[in-house]
Amino acid sequence: MKSNDIILQTITKVTLFVIILFSIHLFFAGHYYPGGGFIGGLMTSGAIVLLLLAYDLKTVAKILPVDFKIVAAVGLLFAVGTGAGSLLFNVPFLTHAFGDMNIPLLGETSLHTATLFDLGVYLVVIGVTMTIIQTIGESE
């Protein structure tokens, strides 16, 4: 049966960016407000799932030519690398550091290495969720 999904596809084109922006906000708000890497990653994969619902697996693979297993591996590398980086400064494993820095356009900003660890969590959550969904969707 031939069907026309024009309403769903148009809504997806508008809503997708709102959802991704919200997930990025959740990711960066994690230090001071509710949020963090886990829920941010889940929301990003929710946006990709909406794209998968409106289009199909082949089109989305063309839009996002990413192997999500590699995304999960890179996320684990980020988390382990943040932990191992503290060993270079002769402090225990997973010791975090922070400092106030003057960044152009943003002004005085407090930077923390826990964000890099959170980025690892974010990438692992996206990779694992999308791998599960794509694997189930491709099987007959």
Added chain:
Amino acid sequence: MFEFILKISLIGISISILGLIYRVIKGPSVPDRVVALDAIGINLISMVAIVSILLNTHAFFEVILLIGILSFIGTVAFSKYLQKGVILERERDL
């Protein structure tokens, strides 16, 4: 007085959720149940909003947007399953 009004509206939303749960259980067809579950999600949003006013906090505002997005994606997935029989197509026949 303000708290009293908020509690009365909470009771009203609870009654409307109970009516929707009746429709989820009784509903003769599957689309009835899907629409009822979607409306339960919208009612939950307003419940979270009122509870966060009662608790005098803005820590739950992300939850409101989150329930909205999740209920939309869930409803779209269910409707696609009902219409086409599959949720994720491998290739569209254009």
